Amino acid sequence: MVDKHLSHYHITAELGRGGMGIVYLATDTKLDRQVAIKVLPASALTSESDRARFYREAKAAASLTHPHIAIIHGVDEAVPEGASSEELRPFIAMEYVDGETLEALIEKGPFKVTDAVRIASEVASALQTAHEAEVVHRDIKSANVILSKKGVAKVLDFGLAQTAASTKLTRMGATLGTASFMSPEQARGEQVDHRTDIFSLGVILYHMVAGRLPFGAEYEQAVIYSILNEDPEPLTALRTGVPMELERIVGKALAKDRELRYQNAADLIVDLKALALTETASQTSGRPTPLTSAEAAATAGVATAGAAAAGVLPLPVLLLPLRSMRRKHSGHFL
Numbered sequence: 401m402v403d404k405h406l407s408h409y410h411i412t413a414e415l416g417r418g419g420m421g422i423v424y425l426a427t428d429t430k431l432d433r434q435v436a437i438k439v440l441p442a443s444a445l446t447s448e449s450d451r452a453r454f455y456r457e458a459k460a461a462a463s464l465t466h467p468h469i470a471i472i473h474g475v476d477e478a479v480p481e482g483a484s485s486e487e488l489r490p491f492i493a494m495e496y497v498d499g500e501t502l503e504a505l506i507e508k509g510p511f512k513v514t515d516a517v518r519i520a521s522e523v524a525s526a527l528q529t530a531h532e533a534e535v536v537h538r539d540i541k542s543a544n545v546i547l548s549k550k551g552v553a554k555v556l557d558f559g560l561a562q563t564a565a566s567t568k569l570t571r572m573g574a575t576l577g578t579a580s581f582m583s584p585e586q587a588r589g590e591q592v593d594h595r596t597d598i599f600s601l602g603v604i605l606y607h608m609v610a611g612r613l614p615f616g617a618e619y620e621q622a623v624i625y626s627i628l629n630e631d632p633e634p635l636t637a638l639r640t641g642v643p644m645e646l647e648r649i650v651g652k653a654l655a656k657d658r659e660l661r662y663q664n665a666a667d668l669i670v671d672l673k674a675l676a677l678t679e680t681a682s683q684t685s686g687r688p689t690p691l692t693s694a695e696a697a698a699t700a701g702v703a704t705a706g707a708a709a710a711g712v713l714p715l716p717v718l719l720l721p722l723r724s725m726r727r728k729h730s731g732h733f734l
């Protein structure tokens with residue numbers, strides 16, 4: 401389909417293939433800007449209920465505005481240039497994120513703990529906004545988070561998992577990778593709520609720090625067995641320099657019983673940010689150069705960061721140094 405038109409989009413390159421379809425880089429010829437277009441197979445929406453669900457889900461996802469969620473520009477169905485009229489293809493036009501997926505980056509090696517914690521906080525903040533709007537992602541995985549060239553995380557594919565499930569597209573293109581991020585309740589085929597996304601984010605965080613999946617196995621059934629019954633190998637056993645607090649956070653996100661998990665993304669963010677403060681402070685301590693006022697504030701936060709884990713951190717201490725920290729990390733990331 402490269403170099404063809406689909407509606408008013410001129411497709412210029414293939415970006416990747418996934419469970420639901422092919423993603424292309426395209427130019428929106430009306431607005432003259434680059435977009436990513438996910439084109440589904442012509443057979444994706446065979447029934448009216450599938451079609452209705454596709455538009456309903458896309459509408460919910462398109463309502464989300466957040467710096468760490470890839471924007472949905474539009475959904476439609478069109479016949480690709482040169483194809484027969486039966487070839488009506490549903491597609492989603494979305495923000496093109498120039499970068500690499502976490503999955504591709506992890507293949508090159510594990511992340512620095514500070515970067516992993518920052519990225520997990522960004523994804524958690526995207527989840528918080530979505531969950532408040534009652535949108536559950538259901539397919540949070542390392543391949544659905546792109547890190548832009550500036551080091552900013554963007555979550556992809558909000559609102560698509562339901563369509564995928566209902567149209568059986570997920571089964572068609574199911575990969576081992578996808579099962580690896582499922583919560584136990586999702587793996588059992590039960591009703592899920594927003595806490596399934598928190599579990600999957602726990603898997604991403606583990607994946608970034610360990611450089612491998614917590615519930616990895618050769619066969620999908622073995623992965624699912626592991627998700628349901630096994631505890632992942634402790635991060636501290638896999639790598640030196642992993643803070644005990646990170647181990648605790650990952651363990652709580654990966655609790656098999658969702659009642660014992662973080663109950664919402666906001667609570668997870670508080671713990672991740674408190675940990676980020678201690679990590680930054682321990683890295684900056686002992687530096688010969690004088691601290692900037694923001695760094696001094698970050699260091700001052702250390703004394704109370706332990707208390708943060710106990711949930712008694714005064715909010716201003718937590719919030720003040722974070723802005724400067726985020727800039728600092730995105731600056732030297734990659």
Ligand SMILES: Nc1ncnc2c1ncn2[C@@H]1O[C@H](COP(=O)(O)OP(=O)(O)O)[C@@H](O)[C@H]1O
Binds near residue numbers: 419420494498556
């Ligand atoms: N908005 C986007 N911007 C840039 N690249 C994208 C975008 N969406 C998807 N991609 C690329 O296309 C690949 C396939 O995407 P997708 O079909 O969603 O796969 P999956 O089913 O694994 O989530 C991704 O791994 C990514 O490299």
Ligand SMILES: [Mg+2]
Binds near residue numbers: 418544556
């Ligand atoms: Mg995807």
